[in-house]
Amino acid sequence: MIRLQTEPFEPGALLTGFCAGRNETGAVVSFTGIARASSGAVRTLELEAYPGFTDVEIGRMAEAARERFALQDLIIVHRIGAIAPGEAIVFVATAAAHRREAFEAADQLMDYLKSRAPFWKKETGPDGSRWIEPTERDLADAERWDRD
Amino acid sequence: MARVLLFGRLGDIAGWRERSVDPLPATLSALRALIGAEDARLAEALAAPGVQAAVDKVLARGEVALATAAEVAFLPPMSGG
Numbered sequence: 064m065i066r067l068q069t070e071p072f073e074p075g076a077l078l079t080g081f082c083a084g085r086n087e088t089g090a091v092v093s094f095t096g097i098a099r100a101s102s103g104a105v106r107t108l109e110l111e112a113y114p115g116f117t118d119v120e121i122g123r124m125a126e127a128a129r130e131r132f133a134l135q136d137l138i139i140v141h142r143i144g145a146i147a148p149g150e151a152i153v154f155v156a157t158a159a160a161h162r163r164e165a166f167e168a169a170d171q172l173m174d175y176l177k178s179r180a181p182f183w184k185k186e187t188g189p190d191g192s193r194w195i196e197p198t199e200r201d202l203a204d205a206e207r208w209d210r211d
Numbered sequence: 212m213a214r215v216l217l218f219g220r221l222g223d224i225a226g227w228r229e230r231s232v233d234p235l236p237a238t239l240s241a242l243r244a245l246i247g248a249e250d251a252r253l254a255e256a257l258a259a260p261g262v263q264a265a266v267d268k269v270l271a272r273g274e275v276a277l278a279t280a281a282e283v284a285f286l287p288p289m290s291g292g
Contacts, residue, residue, distance in 0.1 A: 111218055116268045141292050153292050177291040183219030184290040194220045195290045
């Protein structure tokens with residue numbers, strides 16, 4: 064399931080729901096990303112998506128990961144709109160027969176979401192607003208998965 | 212007629228994020244020139260490296276004929292979530 068939403072979400076509830084009723088899943092790995100205040104430099108984060116494009120691109124990527132890591136299931140919930148520091152911004156969970164696949168798939172999905180997913184991100188703080196682009200680290204992280 | 216959408220910094224620079232263009236120019240580069248014609252800062256931002264376009268929600272590679280397009284979006288470098 065892939066969902067973009069403006070409302071806050073509770074990661075624990077998502078994980079509980081995702082784990083429920085699984086008899087053949089040996090491993091669930093989850094990741095929760097939380098908006099950082101960066102020592103007061105960020106008061107609000109604003110995330111813009113292109114409905115009908117962003118969700119489709121993420122879906123394409125999710126399907127590739129599902130195949131590559133033989134996932135049984137996955138969930139991606141991503142906030143859009145205004146997000147305050149301390150709020151969860153992204154939740155990813157993967158289910159597989161064994162832990163290695165579940166870990167690696169979650170890792171790859173997050174690297175993709177952090178640097179290549181079609182979002183535009185603006186930080187507003189005491190010194191005004193600025194649009195953010197992926198860091199060198201984010202780009203290098205995503206490239207790890209292109210090699211094999 | 213088509214809807215033209217600007218995302219991220221492009222929308223801030225232009226002061227609009229969506230407008231109708233009628234008639235729609237024949238090609239992507241002609242549309243880029245049209246919306247940049249009245250706004251030098253926007254023209255410069257549209258020409259910046261990494262700015263992509265999507266025609267009817269499909270990423271355009273290079274020059275594209277717009278013909279029956281209903282929606283064209285200009286996308287600055289994506290920042291991820």
